[in-house]
Amino acid sequence: MDYEKDIQIDCDALDVEWLDQPGLMMKYARYAAEMRMEADNEKEALDLIKAGLDREIRTDPEKFGINKITESVILNTIIIQPRHVKANDIYIQARYESEVARGAVAAIEQRKTSLENLVKLHGQKYFAGPEVPRDLSWEWEQKEKQRRVDAVVGEKLRRSRK
16 A cells, blocks of 8 residues: 555546545555554464463473562563564564554545645635736726717617618
8 A cells, every 4th residue: 555645635636536535545444454453463462472481481480591480570581582572573563554554544534634625725716827806997998988889880870771
């Protein structure tokens, strides 16, 4: 997934962007849910490794170089075991991916707000080019000239009919 590309808005095609928005939101919401599920699964795997190491340590403390078993000694021994370190790294990476996916959902939601605001600006002619203000005196003068011409032409037409 290309988060950066998908959050971009083409201001010249707001209608197309709006048509694309629900699909993008669904795509990223589903992806975020999948990443959350993956993080939960990795957390479960980490917990299973912790439980297994806990049992192994309690069963054979000498194998781990422990003379006296205490809860803190067991916990400290568990966190330095290579299996735990590896599972914890995998879990941290999965959690990171989950957070990035949640951020992408928030960005797509922000994209929706941006689209709404762009449409409002468009409706207010924000993107229209500059307009020259009307020169009412000049327009009035031109209209008066046209009336005089029309009056002269009308007079000539009436004379020619007689």
